[in-house]
Amino acid sequence: MLLTLIRRELLDNLMTFRFAAAVFITLLLVVANTVVLLKDYEQRLTAYNTATQESHQRLRKQKTYSYYIGGLVAHRPPNPLSIFNLGLDKQVGNKINVHHGFVPTIWDAEKHRSDNPFLNLFTSIDIALVFQGILSLLALIFAYDALAGERERGTLRLVLSHPIRRGDILFAKYISAMLCLLVPLLISLFLCVILLTTSIAISLNAGDFLRIGGIVLTSLLYVSLFYLLGMLISAVTRRTGTALMLAMFVWGFLVLVYPNLILTAVEITPQPEAQASAYNQIKQMWEEFDRENKQFLRNDAVLGPLSRNGEGWGFYVEGGEYTWGISEDKPSILLYFYQTGFYAGKIGAESEPQVPLLRNYYRFYNKETLNTVQRTWLVRKPALEAIYVQPAHLGRRLLKFSPVGLYDSATETWAGTDLAGIQDFFSAVQRYRSTVLDYFDDEKIFESRQWFAADHGTADWDALPQFSFQRSGVDVNAKRALPDLFLLLMINLSLFTIIFLIFVRSEV
Amino acid sequence: MWHIAKREIYDNLNSLRFALATVLLLGLMLTNAVVYLREHPKQIQEYQKGVAEYQNRLANYASDSLYKLAEQGPGNLYKKPSPLHFCAEGGEAFLSRYAQGSYHRWGAGTLESFWILAYPSTNPNLYNIRPNVTKVDWGFIIGYVLSLIALLFTFDTISSEREHGTLRLMLANSIPRHTVLIGKFLGALISITIPFTLAVLMNLLVISTSNDVHLGIEAWGRLGIIYFIALLYTCLFLGLGLLVSSRAQRSAVSLVVLLLIWTTLVVFMPSTLASIANGLSSSPMSYDEFRKRSSQLEDELDELWDKYYVLSDDTPEDVREKIRLGGEIVTRDAEQQERLHDEKLNQQISQMNRARAITRISPVTIFQHLLESFAGTGFERHLQFLGNIKSHAQQFRVFIAEIDQADPESLHIFGVREGMSEKPVNPGAIPKFEDTRSLNKDFNAAAVDLLLLILFFVVLLSGAYLAFVRAEV
Numbered sequence: 001m002l003l004t005l006i007r008r009e010l011l012d013n014l015m016t017f018r019f020a021a022a023v024f025i026t027l028l029l030v031v032a033n034t035v036v037l038l039k040d041y042e043q044r045l046t047a048y049n050t051a052t053q054e055s056h057q058r059l060r061k062q063k064t065y066s067y068y069i070g071g072l073v074a075h076r077p078p079n080p081l082s083i084f085n086l087g088l089d090k091q092v093g094n095k096i097n098v099h100h101g102f103v104p105t106i107w108d109a110e111k112h113r114s115d116n117p118f119l120n121l122f123t124s125i126d127i128a129l130v131f132q133g134i135l136s137l138l139a140l141i142f143a144y145d146a147l148a149g150e151r152e153r154g155t156l157r158l159v160l161s162h163p164i165r166r167g168d169i170l171f172a173k174y175i176s177a178m179l180c181l182l183v184p185l186l187i188s189l190f191l192c193v194i195l196l197t198t199s200i201a202i203s204l205n206a207g208d209f210l211r212i213g214g215i216v217l218t219s220l221l222y223v224s225l226f227y228l229l230g231m232l233i234s235a236v237t238r239r240t241g242t243a244l245m246l247a248m249f250v251w252g253f254l255v256l257v258y259p260n261l262i263l264t265a266v267e268i269t270p271q272p273e274a275q276a277s278a279y280n281q282i283k284q285m286w287e288e289f290d291r292e293n294k295q296f297l298r299n300d301a302v303l304g305p306l307s308r309n310g311e312g313w314g315f316y317v318e319g320g321e322y323t324w325g326i327s328e329d330k331p332s333i334l335l336y337f338y339q340t341g342f343y344a345g346k347i348g349a350e351s352e353p354q355v356p357l358l359r360n361y362y363r364f365y366n367k368e369t370l371n372t373v374q375r376t377w378l379v380r381k382p383a384l385e386a387i388y389v390q391p392a393h394l395g396r397r398l399l400k401f402s403p404v405g406l407y408d409s410a411t412e413t414w415a416g417t418d419l420a421g422i423q424d425f426f427s428a429v430q431r432y433r434s435t436v437l438d439y440f441d442d443e444k445i446f447e448s449r450q451w452f453a454a455d456h457g458t459a460d461w462d463a464l465p466q467f468s469f470q471r472s473g474v475d476v477n478a479k480r481a482l483p484d485l486f487l488l489l490m491i492n493l494s495l496f497t498i499i500f501l502i503f504v505r506s507e508v
Numbered sequence: 509m510w511h512i513a514k515r516e517i518y519d520n521l522n523s524l525r526f527a528l529a530t531v532l533l534l535g536l537m538l539t540n541a542v543v544y545l546r547e548h549p550k551q552i553q554e555y556q557k558g559v560a561e562y563q564n565r566l567a568n569y570a571s572d573s574l575y576k577l578a579e580q581g582p583g584n585l586y587k588k589p590s591p592l593h594f595c596a597e598g599g600e601a602f603l604s605r606y607a608q609g610s611y612h613r614w615g616a617g618t619l620e621s622f623w624i625l626a627y628p629s630t631n632p633n634l635y636n637i638r639p640n641v642t643k644v645d646w647g648f649i650i651g652y653v654l655s656l657i658a659l660l661f662t663f664d665t666i667s668s669e670r671e672h673g674t675l676r677l678m679l680a681n682s683i684p685r686h687t688v689l690i691g692k693f694l695g696a697l698i699s700i701t702i703p704f705t706l707a708v709l710m711n712l713l714v715i716s717t718s719n720d721v722h723l724g725i726e727a728w729g730r731l732g733i734i735y736f737i738a739l740l741y742t743c744l745f746l747g748l749g750l751l752v753s754s755r756a757q758r759s760a761v762s763l764v765v766l767l768l769i770w771t772t773l774v775v776f777m778p779s780t781l782a783s784i785a786n787g788l789s790s791s792p793m794s795y796d797e798f799r800k801r802s803s804q805l806e807d808e809l810d811e812l813w814d815k816y817y818v819l820s821d822d823t824p825e826d827v828r829e830k831i832r833l834g835g836e837i838v839t840r841d842a843e844q845q846e847r848l849h850d851e852k853l854n855q856q857i858s859q860m861n862r863a864r865a866i867t868r869i870s871p872v873t874i875f876q877h878l879l880e881s882f883a884g885t886g887f888e889r890h891l892q893f894l895g896n897i898k899s900h901a902q903q904f905r906v907f908i909a910e911i912d913q914a915d916p917e918s919l920h921i922f923g924v925r926e927g928m929s930e931k932p933v934n935p936g937a938i939p940k941f942e943d944t945r946s947l948n949k950d951f952n953a954a955a956v957d958l959l960l961l962i963l964f965f966v967v968l969l970s971g972a973y974l975a976f977v978r979a980e981v
Contacts, residue, residue, distance in 0.1 A: 018764045025768050029776055036783040091633035107635050113795040117629035118860040121599040122782035133775050141764050249528045252656050264644040265539050392637045419637055
């Protein structure tokens with residue numbers, strides 16, 4: 001009996017105009033956007049490849065190790081699944097310096113140069129956004145007359161005169177509508193994946209297909225939620241006209257109005273001024289570093305007197321070709337550091353006796369830098385967390401009061417373009433930095449002659465540990481997406497229960 | 509006709525959709541006003557800080573010498589924030605708040621490069637890890653929400669009467685069909701205008717009672733224009749609703765069709781079209797190419813530099829020749845580089861203009877462009893600002909030349925300290941940059957969009973008329 005009901009509902013739904021229109025529109029939007037997004041991805045990938053190669057070559061041209069400050073760069077590859085949900089993949093930095101002067105974070109990264117900054121004015125779109133808008137709308141369109149329509153036409157009375165349980169009717173309606181809604185979802189995703197596989201720029205592995213599976217599952221829960229919402233409206237209203245009107249307003253509110261309204265209304269812009277004391281603290285630590293550095297030079301019997309201004313700063317070395325300095329002072333991201341040094345192509349015979357002293361000085365200088373960075377990081381990390389991460393989390397939590405927010409966050413997590421996925425990269429960069437520093441420590445590079453001079457052997461860049469980044473495994477994505485999926489599922493179940501209760505007790 | 513319109517209005521006033529629309533619009537408009545009052549003072553403060561810096565800097569260099577002023581340039585020139593940015597936010601965060609009138613590139617002992625105009629870009633997203641949303645401004649409220657409401661008010665005007673059989677009854681009387689259509693159109697328009705006007709008035713009430721904001725007479729005029737454009741835009745969707753409604757046999761079908769058209773046209777088309785347009789059009793000069801061209805231009809001056817360095821300071825002829833050569837190097841370099849910067853900017857602008865032209869297929873984009881033009885935000889406004897900057901730079905250079913001419917001790921050779929007047933300049937006499945807007949210019953920029961919007965409306969309404977006249981009852 002249940003099967004008969006499902007078959008009837010299915011035929012009813014499949015042969016309608018709305019179904020044909022739904023499939024057509026979804027396919028059109030998904031295919032058009034996939035083509036556009038694919039092209040964008042290819043461009044970003046090219047930019048990534050060029051930039052990686054360029055920095056690789058630039059570093060190899062250098063002869064002294066100290067050049068790694070500013071010369072050693074880690075690049076973030078674009079995520080191929082960003083086509084499904086762009087998330088933060090495109091907007092945060094994808095190029096970051098790795099050296100001992102600071103601990104790299106998201107906010108220190110820069111972006112590969114864009115040719116036209118004006119293009120940022122256009123909003124970007126992704127597959128999740130298309131599904132978010134279209135599928136929810138379709139679900140509501142399928143659901144609004146499920147109960148109210150039958151009641152109006154009197155067919156409900158007819159069906160119930162047979163020995164069928166009311167729960168079965170609900171279940172049959174739900175299953176058949178979901179089957180219908182699956183059609184546009186699956187066909188469009190199928191086309192999308194075919195387009196992806198034809199591109200040479202993208203190679204999807206087994207993990208990626210599982211992630212896409214996760215996105216399908218999330219979409220299914222999302223669509224089901226909206227279908228049940230429509231059914232609930234249909235169960236409580238007497239007339240289809242009212243049900244439709246109410247459903248559309250609910251859709252407009254949940255999908256269009258609420259997400260934008262809540263994030264406009266609640267202030268979640270970062271307030272770096274609130275952490276000014278942390279910034280001052282960091283600055284003081286570096287000033288202390290400066291004092292100790294000068295103290296060291298002043299107390300040194302040879303380097304001290306060689307200093308240019310008697311202040312114990314900037315000694316003179318025969319053969320020193322140029323001095324360099326690199327400094328950052330960005331209060332908004334609490335970044336403050338500076339490093340100086342010099343480069344000597346060939347150290348003159350006159351200065352040769354100073355070399356051991358110089359090496360000793362650089363050992364001190366670099367060790368002291370590392371200490372200062374460690375100390376400032378203890379202040380900087382929680383401050384950055386308070387300025388940027390907490391408001392962002394608050395915003396995401398507020399969004400989750402609408403199913404749209406849940407869906408967006410879950411698909412983002414599956415694709416790995418969410419905050420946690422991006423932070424994975426920066427954790428990898430931080431680990432890489434430690435590896436490089438360990439290597440420098442083991443090989444005593446900070447106190448080597450090659451740190452500043454190129455006459456007795458040059459820097460061996462090939463022996464330097466290489467940076468590589470692997471996106472986290474599917475299990476990690478699944479674990480991160482689980483809370484949102486669970487919430488979606490719970491809402492689905494409770495909606496179904498409510499509809500059941502209302503329908504069982506309602507008069508026909 | 510009025511009879512039909514009145515009946516429609518009474519019908520609507522008592523309906524659920526009217527109540528829901530009123531609540532939704534009021535809530536959105538009030539939020540918009542409150543957020544504006546929170547953000548506007550900050551913007552003004554930032555702008556005033558920038559202007560104060562600019563004036564201090566000018567006074568500083570002016571008191572040094574004319575040469576210093578001519579070398580350093582006018583400094584950072586700030587864009588005046590529009591008091592109407594609650595109407596259209598216009599992506600201002602992605603547009604630079606200032607132009608650099610002080611871009612300094614090199615110093616070579618005795619010679620210093622002269623200032624040129626440069627256009628910094630902003631990238632606010634770099635530090636932004638928040639979820640991205642559209643700001644709730646009038647553009648969003650009207651462009652998205654009100655257009656949806658317009659469809660919800662019209663999708664059943666004709667099809668439901670047909671369903672109920674009342675259409676047949678009405679047409680049995682001696683009413684011409686176009687009267688019925690116009691009556692229904694007016695009825696829907698008035699019933700939407702009521703909650704919309706209410707919401708707009710509440711919004712403006714909250715904003716104008718605040719002490720931080722002073723809307724001048726021009727601002728009110730602009731608001732009036734914006735209000736009428738909003739109504740025109742709403743009419744467009746009413747026309748669409750009537751068109752589909754008169755073709756569809758059942759109201760449910762009519763709504764489904766309308767919603768699918770609406771999502772495609774309003775929600776998805778603007779961004780998809782922009783991306784497609786960008787993919788098709790040639791991309792502007794890349795950063796690497798720009799740098800290469802820039803250094804090529806510098807290399808062209810090598811010959812002059814060689815001559816410059818050969819000259820000694822011994823004979824007065826040599827000194828004079830050196831001053832002349834130095835002046836030539838500096839002025840030619842500044843001219844070339846500024847032209848290159850301009851070329852890059854123009855290429856970017858023309859790519860952007862092409863993309864914007866293509867997105868005009870979607871009425872919501874047309875509407876948002878119009879709103880931005882009249883609210884004084886967004887890309888069009890940025891172009892006006894850049895125009896102002898360029899004419900100010902011109903004015904500044906003319907001023908320097910005039911003052912230099914007036915000094916009898918000066919050799920009138922630009923680009924070198926020895927060749928120019930070294931007297932301090934009266935800071936009050938320097939032309940100050942004033943970022944002005946004129947309603948006239950805004951109208952010119954908006955004319956095409958306005959015409960397109962009207963065209964859309966006329967096409968849709970006549971389509972609705974034809975469909976209704978030929979429809980079977």
